[in-house]
Amino acid sequence: GQSLEQPSEVTAVEGAIVQINCTYQTSGFYGLSWYQQHDGGAPTFLSYNALDGLEETGRFSSFLSRSDSYGYLLLQELQMKDSASYFCAVRDQSGNQFYFGTGTSLTVIP
Amino acid sequence: KAGVTQTPRYLIKTRGQQVTLSCSPISGHRSVSWYQQTPGQGLQFLFEYFSETQRNKGNFPGRFSGRQFSNSRSEMNVSTLELGDSALYLCASSLDGSLAGVNNEQFFGPGTRLTVL
Numbered sequence: 001g002q003s004l005e006q007p008s009e010v011t012a013v014e015g016a017i018v019q020i021n022c023t024y025q026t027s028g029f030y031g032l033s034w035y036q037q038h039d040g041g042a043p044t045f046l047s048y049n050a051l052d053g054l055e056e057t058g059r060f061s062s063f064l065s066r067s068d069s070y071g072y073l074l075l076q077e078l079q080m081k082d083s084a085s086y087f088c089a090v091r092d093q094s095g096n097q098f099y100f101g102t103g104t105s106l107t108v109i110p
Numbered sequence: 111k112a113g114v115t116q117t118p119r120y121l122i123k124t125r126g127q128q129v130t131l132s133c134s135p136i137s138g139h140r141s142v143s144w145y146q147q148t149p150g151q152g153l154q155f156l157f158e159y160f161s162e163t164q165r166n167k168g169n170f171p172g173r174f175s176g177r178q179f180s181n182s183r184s185e186m187n188v189s190t191l192e193l194g195d196s197a198l199y200l201c202a203s204s205l206d207g208s209l210a211g212v213n214n215e216q217f218f219g220p221g222t223r224l225t226v227l
Contacts, residue, residue, distance in 0.1 A: 033215070042114075042200065042218035043153070087153060097166040098143060098216070100153035 002026045004088050004101035011107045012078055020073045020104045022088035029090035032064045032071045035100075038084045046073065046086075075106075083108045112137065114203050114219035122225045128189040131222045135182050135203030141165075142184040143216065144176060147198040156199075159184050160206070188224075196226045 004024040012018040022032065031050040035043040049055050049064035049071065061074040075082055088101040115134045123129050135142050143166075144156040155168040159178035176186040182203075188195055202216035 035218075042220050043202075043216075044218070045215040048215065089153075097158065097168060098145075098155050100145075100155075103152050 002029065002090055002092055002099035004090065004099060006086075006088060006101045006104045008102065009105045009107070011109060014078055014080060014108055014110050016078050017074065017076050018078060018106065020075070020086050020106065022071045022073070022101050024069050024071075024088075024090065024101075026069070026090060026092060028093040030093060031090070032062070033089045034060075034062050034073045035087045035089060036084050037087065037103075043087065078108050080108050080110070082106060114201060114217050116199075116201050116219040116222050118222060119220065120223045120225075122227065123191050124227050125191055125193060127191050128187065129191060129224060130185055130187045131199055131201075131224075133184045133186075133201030133203075133219055135184070135201075136217055139203035139205055139217070140182055141204045141206055142178055142182065143202045143204075144184070144186050145200040145202065146170075147200055147221070148196075153200070156186065191226045193226050196224060198223050 006022050031048055033048045034046040036046050037043040046060055047055055047057050047062040049062050052064050054063050059076045064071040086104045091098050117132045141160045143158040145153050147153050156170055157164055157176050158166040162178045173189045178184045198221045200218050200221045202218045204216045
């Protein structure tokens, strides 16, 4: 199976930059995805890294390094509405099932 | 295009009962996955259906089962409910999502909040 670890909580100031890390132990996966979930809401897709390197989507960027078993989500110009939980996720190649990380609760303060 | 819908949104049951939850995927999506979300365990994969067949299964007991219909709508059933089954059950649909290199974006429904008393 897969194990994806994330920091449980992160607090950052509005307008700042924050990085949410995801470290994993895996035997093989197709790519690393990131999802955002607001309290009481459904997870929504943010980004996907099929290959190593940086993917940029507006204020959000995501990075993957398979050799380091590590990825991160970078949020720039933080806004209050970015306060939410963030999950990394992979789909493994052997069983083809999805695994989600432990989740990071981000709080943006004024 | 309408999003993923789940019914009911809230459900209260007692131990020993059984429950059926329903999920309607986005039109054209053939893959439907189910997840259990709890504060302690996070998001855990239950199973995935594709073209009416269970394609993948997570590590849950046989009390958890599901099926998919020809129109891609899916149901999951939990029999002999236990207190620990109290959770948010999320359904997610995707076009296919099984191919290497393909963006594995899943679209989640709002979930069904199940409380077992």
